[in-house]
Amino acid sequence: MKRRQFILAAASLTAATTLPGCSSGSSSSGGGGDVTLQMVESLTNPTRSEVLKKLLAEFESANPGIKVQLVSPPTEQADQKIQQMLQAGSGADVLEVRDLTVGPFSNNGWLYDMTADVEKWDGFANLTPQAQKYSKHTDGKTYFIPYGFYGLSLFYRTDLIKEAGFSAPPTNWDELLTQASKIQDPSKNRYGYAFRGGKNGNGNVVACIEAYVGDTIDRENAFKTKDGKSIFVAPEAQQAVDTYFQLFTKASPPSSVAWGYPEMVEGFNNGSTAFLLQDPEVIATINASKSITKDQWNTAPLLTGPSGKASQPVATAGWGVAKSSKNTEAAVKLVEFLSGDASTTFAKENSLVPILKTAGADEFYKTGPWASYVTMTEQPDTYLTVVQPRGVAWWTEWSTKADNDVQQVLINKMSTAELLKSWDEFWVKKWNG
Amino acid sequence: MSVTDHHSKKKPFTIRKGLSLLGFLAPAVVVVAVFTYYPLLRGSQMAFRQWNLFDLRNTPWVGFSNFATLLSNPTFYTVLKNSVIWVVGSIVPQLLIGFGLALLLRRRFRFRGIYQALVFFPWAVSGFLIGILFRWMFNGEFGVINDLLRKTGLIETNIAWLATPKTAMFAVIVANVWYGVTFFAIMILAALQSVPEELLEAGAIDGAGKVRTLFQIVIPFIRTTLLLTVLLRVIWVFNFPEIIYGMTGGGPAQQTHIVTSWMINFTQQGDYGVASALGLIVVAVLIIFTSFYLMALKERDAR
The missing domain is CATH 3.40.190.10 (Periplasmic binding protein-like II)
Known part of the structure; x- marks a missing residue:
């Protein structure tokens, strides 16, 4: 009798420990x-x-x-x-x-x-x-x-651009390249642009291309132009990536091939880099910086392309x-x-x-680093808000591939033309199923 | 109680007895089956299906197409090569330095206990965390490693460690060596302490010097431990993507991926089918390696 009880107990214990699906977590x-x-x-x-x-x-x-x-x-x-x-x-x-x-x-x-x-x-x-x-x-x-x-907005160092002889922050990608190159001085551990070569490095490349195709971009699918082709085959795209990658060769820290979010923010935060393209949550971080004071930096609206437009890829x-x-x-x-x-x-x-609509009137959003965001919402024809196809099944696959290609260009294993071609092929293939 | 008594009490093997035996075995069998083999098989079948997190309502069988996807990807071969470099490059220095440390720690000196604890501490830290720490240390502009090298005059301009494939691979291996030395030191120290004093004394009487004692007495004595530790470490290091993932994410341009860090990439893309196929390849490679290794071990023992 005792033995039977024991077996029963053992069996029920086993069931209880091995059938986690039975307990319902209502x-x-x-x-x-x-x-x-x-x-x-x-x-x-x-x-x-x-x-x-x-x-x-x-x-x-x-x-x-x-x-x-x-x-x-x-x-x-x-x-x-x-x-x-x-x-x-x-x-x-x-x-x-x-x-x-x-x-x-x-x-x-x-x-x-x-x-x-x-x-x-x-x-x-x-x-x-x-x-x-x-x-x-x-x-x-x-x-x-x-x-x-x-x-995105452009975080910039007010003091460094003044020292370099510029009266205002850059408004377009070409000006950014000029200013950042002038500020760059590796011997002093001073760099122009906090380049993103590591994880999600493709995002800024795409933002630059989207600015250059500002006149023809499909705002509902920012990876397409209005004629239904991908933005990567537009003639302006080549111009965009060439300018963008020059930022790396002329104006960025050499190790930024591997820079992701933490390095970029740290590069700006510790005072060694003059420009940073980032999301607004970085405002709070830089406000707490021990290396640069509040009057040494500000933000400017997103950079425009030759069309005079910028596309804000909203996340x-x-x-x-x-x-x-x-x-x-x-x-x-x-x-x-x-x-x-x-x-x-x-x-x-x-x-x-x-x-909320009412928040725009809030003093908090009208001043300091937030002002550039208000500027951007006030000028919707210059700063287009566009929808990137971030919800598609292959978005992470895209992101991994695109990051990889960006690094290939940075280590001279791929040309910018090859990069655009392969990005176009990727999306066209996906769109055609 | 006489012997015959005992024999007469022994019951024949009945169904009832069989069932109760099964009852006792059941917990162990069920636990292992449910927690080890069921997930293993379930994971394996994903390798033969289109299994994407984006659409779990549609997971058809696709035969070997996930394997074909992998084999036709040029990165697969880079990743295999890197895995070998990663394993050999990490384990050889780990073994040598670990051995040296163990020899030093065998001596008695003041505060040896504390010192031992400090040496073994890295083993308790998460691999991912170590990856992130070393990522900052190897940072080209703000990293402590370039700073030290410059101050000691070994380099004049900063090295962008993580920016080129070769230096990045070197950097991740350095981090892994730092991490893994400890385990070898622990295992070898334990083995060294098992070498009988008499054996060493006998060697000394016969006139063996320090080097000869080490190579002809100590190492042969702890050989089995050494070889098994190496085997364990090969399997672990092969399966150890954390440092690489934390430090380089497999970059630049996928050039520092090993098989398992590459696998994480696929799971992050939601493609569990391909990731699972890659997992099966890893299992196969390790089974083949282990069999050969153990066979070689046996053969040498037989001699």
């Missing part, structure tokens, strides 16, 4: 009509999580009966973690959806379609046209509402709802809350371009 807690939402963020950092927690506390006090639990996985693994949760169908009610993940997530049927809810929501009218546009996916449905935008992320959520109503409520006034606090604290 995110709703029953008692008294209370609802607990699980919210998962992706681009996590400690300061940001603090801001979020404060906003969530406000939401909870405004909505008694709804509790929100914030899950903050480390950034590097966050999207994978979110993916696992969505795949398992539990653990996430509200989640951070990025322009890079909305494609796969919605394609796999993991995201709740908020279109009907957004139609009923008053707050939608308060969003900037850009935010409204980006809250609709290519299939016309709303899977997330952006919390802010990333966009974004926002809040969405998981299809598997059992508390859709509460989850949508939270997304709407975060996309209301709370979004301006969030954007300010995290150095993001805000999503």
Whole structure:
């Protein structure tokens, strides 16, 4: 008898430890009509999580009966973690959806379609046209509402350009090349431009090409010109890459072949590099710099091409709802809350371009390094906002390939013409399926 | 209790007995099956399917096409070559320096315990973190390595370490040597401590000098440990992409990728089919290598 009991116990123990699928991680807690939402963020950092927690506390006090639990996985693994949760169908009610993940997530049927809810929501009218546009996916449905935008501006050293004899920061790529080359002096450990040769180095090459084809670019698919061809075969593209890669040979640190985000920002932050093309979140970093003071630097609008136009390749992320959520109503409520006034606090604290129309009037965005972003929104015909095809299935494949090709050019294993040809072939092949 | 008594009590092998035996074995079998072999097989079948995270609702069987994709990619051969350079270039210096350290640490001196702990510390640090640290140290403009080399007068202008394929490969190997020396030192020190004192004394009486004692007594005595440690390290280093991923991301222009860091690239692109195919190739290569290595070992032992 005893033995049988033992075997039974062993068998049930085995089952319990080896069948993890049996335990269900329901995110709703029953008692008294209370609802607990699980919210998962992706681009996590400690300061940001603090801001979020404060906003969530406000939401909870405004909505008694709804509790929100914030899950903050480390950034590097966050999207994978979110993916696992969505795949398992539990653990996430509200989640951070990025322009890079909305494609796969919605394609796999993991995201709740908020279109009907957004139609009923008053707050939608308060969003900037850009935010409204980006809250609709290519299939016309709303899977997330952006919390802010990333966009490029030119960080520059006011003192260094003055020393070099220039009265104003560059407005186009040619001027940047001239100014950066003049400032470059490796013997003093001083460099013109914080070149991005490492991870995501292709982004700035594409931004430069998009400026040069400003007259003909298809704004809904910024990798195409209006005639339906890829931007990489446009005659201006060759001019663009030649100028761009001269920035490396004439005006950048030699080791910037391998520079990614941290090196670029550090290069500007420690005072050795005069120009940096980056997203607004860097403003907060440079404000805290110990090597350069606030009157030594500023930002200027994105550089234009010979057409006098620049194309702003917008990147974004926002809040969405998981299809598997059992508390859709509460989850949508939270997304709407975060996309209301709370979004301006969030954007300010995290150095993001805000999503509300009213935020433009805020003193914070009118002065200092933020002013160039206001300038860019005020001149939409010069600074075109364009949509890059970041949601396609092959975006990371593209990014890896393009980064690799950029480095091939930098180490003289590929010519700029070959680079453009192979980029054109890549996209045409993908577009034709 | 007599012997005959005992025999009479021994029951024949019944189904019931078989079942209870199975019951006892079950936990171990089930745990291994569920946590090791099931994921292994499940991962392996991805290699023969189109398995892209972008569209998991459509994962048809594609035969060997993932393998064909890999074999037709010129980077595959660069990556194989790099893997060999990476393994040999890392393990040889690791072994030599590790051996030297172990010999030094065998001596008794003040604070030896603390010193040993300090030497072994790197082994506890994450490989990815080490990659990021060395990436800054080897930075051409702001890195400490160029700074030291300039101050000691060994170079006049900065070397852009991570900007050219050869110097970048050298840099990642330096980082890996630094990291892996410790493991050899630990293993060899343990083995050295097992060499009997009498053997060394006998050698000394017979007039063997220090060098001869080392090569003819100590090394033959710890040979098995040495060879097995090397085998372990070959497998580990082959499967160790963290430092490369943190330091160069496989660049410049994919020239510092080894097989496993290249595999990470595919998983990041969501292409688990190709990544899994590459994983199977790694398993095959390592099984072949290990078999040959162990056969060679046996043959020498038999002599």
